[in-house]
Amino acid sequence: MNPQPHRTHPLPVLLALLALASAGCATDEGEYFAPSAEAADEVGSGVVPTEPRIAPDGFRPDALPLEEGRNNVPSDSSVVLFRVDVPAHSHASFQLKYSGSPSGLVLGLERFDKDEPLFLGDTDSGPGIRVLAALPSAVDTTYWVTVASDDGISGATLTLSTKDFEDEARCTSDCRRLLQLPTPDDTRLEGYYSGETSVIRQQFGRRDLLMALRNAGRLVSSEGLAPFQVEDISNWNGTAPPGHASHRNGEDVDIELYADDGINVWRDHQFFCKSSSQRCRAGTVRNFDARATAIMLGGFFESRRVTIVFLDQQLINAVRAEVSDLVASGVLSEFAGDKLKSGTLTHFANHENHAHLRFRDSSSALVGEDELLLDGEAMESEGVYAP
Numbered sequence: 288m289n290p291q292p293h294r295t296h297p298l299p300v301l302l303a304l305l306a307l308a309s310a311g312c313a314t315d316e317g318e319y320f321a322p323s324a325e326a327a328d329e330v331g332s333g334v335v336p337t338e339p340r341i342a343p344d345g346f347r348p349d350a351l352p353l354e355e356g357r358n359n360v361p362s363d364s365s366v367v368l369f370r371v372d373v374p375a376h377s378h379a380s381f382q383l384k385y386s387g388s389p390s391g392l393v394l395g396l397e398r399f400d401k402d403e404p405l406f407l408g409d410t411d412s413g414p415g416i417r418v419l420a421a422l423p424s425a426v427d428t429t430y431w432v433t434v435a436s437d438d439g440i441s442g443a444t445l446t447l448s449t450k451d452f453e454d455e456a457r458c459t460s461d462c463r464r465l466l467q468l469p470t471p472d473d474t475r476l477e478g479y480y481s482g483e484t485s486v487i488r489q490q491f492g493r494r495d496l497l498m499a500l501r502n503a504g505r506l507v508s509s510e511g512l513a514p515f516q517v518e519d520i521s522n523w524n525g526t527a528p529p530g531h532a533s534h535r536n537g538e539d540v541d542i543e544l545y546a547d548d549g550i551n552v553w554r555d556h557q558f559f560c561k562s563s564s565q566r567c568r569a570g571t572v573r574n575f576d577a578r579a580t581a582i583m584l585g586g587f588f589e590s591r592r593v594t595i596v597f598l599d600q601q602l603i604n605a606v607r608a609e610v611s612d613l614v615a616s617g618v619l620s621e622f623a624g625d626k627l628k629s630g631t632l633t634h635f636a637n638h639e640n641h642a643h644l645r646f647r648d649s650s651s652a653l654v655g656e657d658e659l660l661l662d663g664e665a666m667e668s669e670g671v672y673a674p
């Protein structure tokens with residue numbers, strides 16, 4: 288977790304992009320549109336689609352076709368729109384590369400929704416690259432990817448890379464492949480989101496981690512809980528984001544906790560307990576929804592691939608007190624319940640406002656999106672986060 292100032296983009300993307308292009312924008316933060324804490328469940332209708340979400344031919348006729356592989360971004364405009372129809376159960380990654388440091392360069396994502404585009408998110412910071420991903424989980428879906436810059440766009444390329452992606456709890460093949468966390472099509476159904484403190488280029492995880500995360504999201508959604516906020520995983524190239532000693536190769540993810548207001552969003556370190564020396568003092572836990580947090584963590588455990596979870600001991604105790612009821616009522620499996628009670632859930636300092644989950648096995652060689660082999664050496668210690 289690396290909280291930092293942020294900016295949201297609550298307008299439909301084209302309006303926002305046109306405004307950026309005309310008015311200039313000094314934003315330099317690394318996240319895309321995120322629902323505010325209060326509105327964290329407001330992207331999408333919450334209804335599983337049964338008909339393809341493919342836009343008619345000629346819909347938004349200015350959109351260029353986005354082909355698999357590298358596409359040149361025309362340099363004669365300050366806003367360029369691409370269209371791609373993505374098959375269901377496919378992970379589509381969009382990687383914009385450019386040179387120089389164009390001002391206000393924004394990569395945005397929309398999908399077709401009934402008869403209009405629905406803005407899903409954008410990303411606007413960091414040198415050399417912008418990255419987003421989509422994953423239609425139920426039906427073939429039209430997406431639009433927008434590239435906009437105050438300075439105009441020159442010499443940029445947008446690369447589309449599509450991979451099969453089954454939404455199952457357990458991964459059985461290609462499990463260490465580094466993929467970007469998809470921007471949810473519908474946060475109510477998918478049960479997670481990247482919030483105001485999330486940095487999009489730092490949300491690349493192993494396939495098995497992403498599958499587990501999405502399984503946890505579906506579980507919290509089916510239990511009527513708000514989506515949970517995902518923070519750092521790994522950088523787009525598998526390296527550790529700033530402030531972390533681990534979080535390499537997409538093997539670690541930080542997630543926020545549920546509060547008793549029903550919302551899962553970044554909270555400060557004294558929110559869930561009175562803490563000193565980065566740990567909760569006994570008897571001071573407050574504002575904490577242990578049941579909802581147990582369900583979320585249990586959803587990850589169903590993957591059978593979580594090797595450790597760091598959380599403050601006082602919060603662990605509260606989570607464990609919920610396990611028996613959740614197993615008895617069938618919300619969690621006995622396996623997940625046993626894991627929540629086991630040493631896999633363990634205390635680590637500085638985890639009194641978020642949980643850190645690790646997916647690491649003995650051989651950590653990983654194939655990245657550029658077929659880059661990253662060595663899986665050691666993440667021996669959990670980082671102390673930058674303020």
Ligand SMILES: [Zn+2]
Binds near residue numbers: 644
């Ligand atoms: Zn962490």
